Amino acid sequence: MRRIKHFPEVMEIEAYIYTAGPVGTKWLEALRAGRLTAARCPKCGRLFMPPKRFCPYDFEEVKELREVEPVGVVETYTVVERDFYGEPLRERKVLAFIKFPDVEGGLIHYVKTDNPQMGMKVRPKWREERRGLVTDIEYFVEI
Amino acid sequence: MSGGRPINPRGTRYEKVEFPVFEFPVVGKARYSYTTGEALGRFLAGLKEGKILGTYCAKCGRIFVPPRIYCSYCFKEVDGWLEAKDEGVVVTAVMSYISATRARLERPVAVGVIKLDAPGRQFDDHFFPGIMHYICGASEDDVKSMRIFGARVKAKWKRPEQRTGSISDIECFEVVRP
Amino acid sequence: MTGRNLNFKHRVAVVGAGLTLFRSRLLETPQELAWLAAKQALDEAGLTLKDIDCVVIGSAPDAFDGVHMKGEYLAEGAGGIHKPTIRVFVGGATGVFVPIAAWWHVASGLCKRVLAVAEEKMSHAAKPHTQYVFRYIWDPIVEKPLNPNLIWIFAMEMHRYMHKCGVKKEDIALVSVKNKRNACGHPSAQLCMPNITVDDVLKSEVLVWPVQLLDISPTSDGAAAVVLASEEEARRITDTPVWIKGIGWTLDTTHWTNRDLAYPEYVRRAAEMAYRMAGIDNPRKQIDVAEPYDPFDYKELHHMEGLGLAKKCEAPILTREGVTQRDGDLPINPSGGLLGVGNPIAAAGLMKVAEIFWQVRGEAGERQVKKPVYTGLAQAWGDLMQAGTVIVMGI
Numbered sequence: 001m002r003r004i005k006h007f008p009e010v011m012e013i014e015a016y017i018y019t020a021g022p023v024g025t026k027w028l029e030a031l032r033a034g035r036l037t038a039a040r041c042p043k044c045g046r047l048f049m050p051p052k053r054f055c056p057y058d059f060e061e062v063k064e065l066r067e068v069e070p071v072g073v074v075e076t077y078t079v080v081e082r083d084f085y086g087e088p089l090r091e092r093k094v095l096a097f098i099k100f101p102d103v104e105g106g107l108i109h110y111v112k113t114d115n116p117q118m119g120m121k122v123r124p125k126w127r128e129e130r131r132g133l134v135t136d137i138e139y140f141v142e143i
Numbered sequence: 144m145s146g147g148r149p150i151n152p153r154g155t156r157y158e159k160v161e162f163p164v165f166e167f168p169v170v171g172k173a174r175y176s177y178t179t180g181e182a183l184g185r186f187l188a189g190l191k192e193g194k195i196l197g198t199y200c201a202k203c204g205r206i207f208v209p210p211r212i213y214c215s216y217c218f219k220e221v222d223g224w225l226e227a228k229d230e231g232v233v234v235t236a237v238m239s240y241i242s243a244t245r246a247r248l249e250r251p252v253a254v255g256v257i258k259l260d261a262p263g264r265q266f267d268d269h270f271f272p273g274i275m276h277y278i279c280g281a282s283e284d285d286v287k288s289m290r291i292f293g294a295r296v297k298a299k300w301k302r303p304e305q306r307t308g309s310i311s312d313i314e315c316f317e318v319v320r321p
Numbered sequence: 322m323t324g325r326n327l328n329f330k331h332r333v334a335v336v337g338a339g340l341t342l343f344r345s346r347l348l349e350t351p352q353e354l355a356w357l358a359a360k361q362a363l364d365e366a367g368l369t370l371k372d373i374d375c376v377v378i379g380s381a382p383d384a385f386d387g388v389h390m391k392g393e394y395l396a397e398g399a400g401g402i403h404k405p406t407i408r409v410f411v412g413g414a415t416g417v418f419v420p421i422a423a424w425w426h427v428a429s430g431l432c433k434r435v436l437a438v439a440e441e442k443m444s445h446a447a448k449p450h451t452q453y454v455f456r457y458i459w460d461p462i463v464e465k466p467l468n469p470n471l472i473w474i475f476a477m478e479m480h481r482y483m484h485k486c487g488v489k490k491e492d493i494a495l496v497s498v499k500n501k502r503n504a505c506g507h508p509s510a511q512l513c514m515p516n517i518t519v520d521d522v523l524k525s526e527v528l529v530w531p532v533q534l535l536d537i538s539p540t541s542d543g544a545a546a547v548v549l550a551s552e553e554e555a556r557r558i559t560d561t562p563v564w565i566k567g568i569g570w571t572l573d574t575t576h577w578t579n580r581d582l583a584y585p586e587y588v589r590r591a592a593e594m595a596y597r598m599a600g601i602d603n604p605r606k607q608i609d610v611a612e613p614y615d616p617f618d619y620k621e622l623h624h625m626e627g628l629g630l631a632k633k634c635e636a637p638i639l640t641r642e643g644v645t646q647r648d649g650d651l652p653i654n655p656s657g658g659l660l661g662v663g664n665p666i667a668a669a670g671l672m673k674v675a676e677i678f679w680q681v682r683g684e685a686g687e688r689q690v691k692k693p694v695y696t697g698l699a700q701a702w703g704d705l706m707q708a709g710t711v712i713v714m715g716i
Contacts, residue, residue, distance in 0.1 A: 003184030004191070004308040007177045007462045016167045016387040017447035021350040022155055053353040056397045059360055059370040147686010148365075148679045152509040153357045154342030154543070155349060166447075167387075177461050187462070207579070209463050215574060235484070235582060237476035238530040243468045245450050254473050254529075256578045268581040275464060275473075275578050287530060292484050311466045 027051045032132040037065040038103045047103040072098035074120040110139040182210040191308040195227045208272030229298035231259035238286045253278040277315035295319040333427040334555035334562030337366030338675035343511045343543035343663030346444040352398030354544040355440045362546035375432035376401035378408045379419035379439035381666035384454045387445045399438040412703025416670015417710040421568045423549045440544035441665030451540045476529040478582040479619040485583035486634035494522035496618035504661020506687030511663035538616045541663035545671035563681045567713035569594030577706045588627030591709035599713045604629045612673035612699040615658040648691040655688045670701030
């Protein structure tokens with residue numbers, strides 16, 4: 001007996017709309033104003049970036065955002081050579097995990113440098129036009 | 144007893160997302176190529192030839208349409224294939240005024256479950272060979288009055304050159320008017 | 322008295338519950354929703370996160386929140402970091418399956434105090450419409466090419482039930498009226514409609530006849546949580562632990578076009594399992610209050626019969642006679658159910674469990690049923706008309 005072996009189909013959600021939550025929204029507003037902030041737990045005093053609404057250690061509510069000095073340290077990095085589809089990039093990009101002193105967590109972002117190093121000190125280069133997204137920082141540069 | 148639980152449930156409602164904008168369009172829809180397996184592969188090939196095929200289990204007497212290669216009740220392989228008739232009786236039917244995306248349809252369509260005839264067999268309501276499909280030749284009133292329940296219907300096939308090996312090779316099940 | 326066939330190491334009790342608001346769009350991220358509910362449940366039990374040793378998370382299709390492994394994604398908000406944590410998923414039945422899985426943790430002796438959290442954020446799957454996610458539920462080969470809308474299945478089941486039992490839409494609409502009115506006593510409710518009438522339901526937009534707009538529960542964002550503890554712990558935590566007397570769960574085939582739609586066999590089997598464990602042989606008399614799953618109004622009737630709370634085709638009669646009202650002999654869905662409170666898929670079932678918990682303790686405020694409550698039941702149902710989960714609780 002004959003068989004039809006495959007059946008093609010397409011998965012269809014058109015677009016997702018994610019929300020940042022109340023504290024996340026304030027954090028993004030601070031970014032739009034050109035300020036880097038972290039959320040602070042009132043009980044243990046820990047600072048979280050990206051911000052959290054609750055402290056995962058104490059389970060207490062976190063409402064406060066404190067400004068953080070824009071001096072980060074490269075904790076680890078990787079060099080990206082290819083794009084999403086596997087084609088070579090015109091320019092190599094350095095993607096790093098950047099930590100800030102006394103802050104738990106950090107940011108994943110691009111660092112513009114030809115010579116990336118673990119422990120390199122970096123600062124953000126802000127865009128002229130900001131919209132309230134993590135990409136309001138165009139990239140980090142070595143100090 | 145203080146006020147009823149839950150006390151002061153929390154959550155921040157919002158109407159539209161003005162800021163920040165986090166709309167992520169799904170770029171490049173994921174295309175799937177499902178393997179049809181043993182049973183549905185033959186089922187689809189049968190549809191292309193204008194036949195509705197099924198499998199049967201000799202032990203419990205069940206007939207499976209859509210077909211499977213195992214009897215999930217006896218948990219053994221089925222004993223063979225057979226051809227079900229392309230006509231049967233309406234078990235349940237509804238009238239849809241909305242499309243798959245919840246938009247209003249220009250004209251409503253009737254849809255239902257059809258219990259298919261199988262040669263030499265009778266089925267009760269407990270387990271039977273049945274498929275979901277469009278029902279044509281039924282008016283809104285036929286459905287609302289439930290006259291459509293138990294009505295005899297026959298498959299309206301597409302022309303052989305239009306068939307691709309899919310459930311839509313059948314356009315709809317047409318109500319048989321005496 | 323009650324004979325239990327099965328021996329467990331530890332009796333398990335529910336000692337706290339928490340809920341967020343249920344709304345069509347909530348700003349909080351999924352973890353934040355889970356945290357709000359979990360924190361409230363812990364506070365009610367007088368516990369902190371350090372007291373919890375295991376966590377069970379329930380969340381329905383990843384496609385709603387738009388994140389892979391959506392249950393584990395919630396772990397931080399559900400207190401599940403650095404702890405034995407699992408996620409369970411059986412479609413809409415998840416909400417009642419979460420405490421069932423949590424029960425295993427405690428009854429086996431493995432954990433003493435378990436936090437069980439269920440969350441859903443349906444508003445993320447925004448375009449074209451949240452309902453579109455349900456397209457994944459169909460068989461891709463023999464059903465999806467017909468371009469179906471999910472409501473077709475419910476309409477077909479509803480029409481078959483109406484045909485078999487001779488029930489009119491007016492009788493079914495009474496359920497929607499009861500639940501949307503009951504919901505006005507629920508602080509989390511999304512759709513409290515104090516003046517809704519049968520006429521309103523019958524005049525609402527016809528989607529897929531016989532299903533109309535006011536026959537259906539809304540899509541929602543929300544979270545719920547409960548805390549379970551072993552007997553020893555429960556007695557230390559509270560004077561009124563609510564014991565889990567029976568649990569049951571069953572799965573049926575996805576080939577829903579091959580079976581009778583007028584009666585939910587899978588609910589009957591899950592209920593039988595739970596009743597056997599709880600030593601119940603006459604549920605109509607021995608269950609004081611029940612929260613069967615009601616994403617559609619006819620489903621409440623359908624499930625009542627599957628649970629043995631009404632004979633086949635008898636549920637609409639009981640509803641018409643007012644037996645299922647809060648002051649009736651068998652109050653059904655005093656919370657307002659999914660129709661009134663909202664339907665964030667996984668959290669909805671757990672909301673029902675929380676309701677039974679509060680009803681047994683007399684803490685349901687305006688919603689408290691008139692008769693004294695010793696034993697209650699919550700039931701959920703999921704996926705392609707298949708999964709049934711039941712939990713019996715009481716003192």
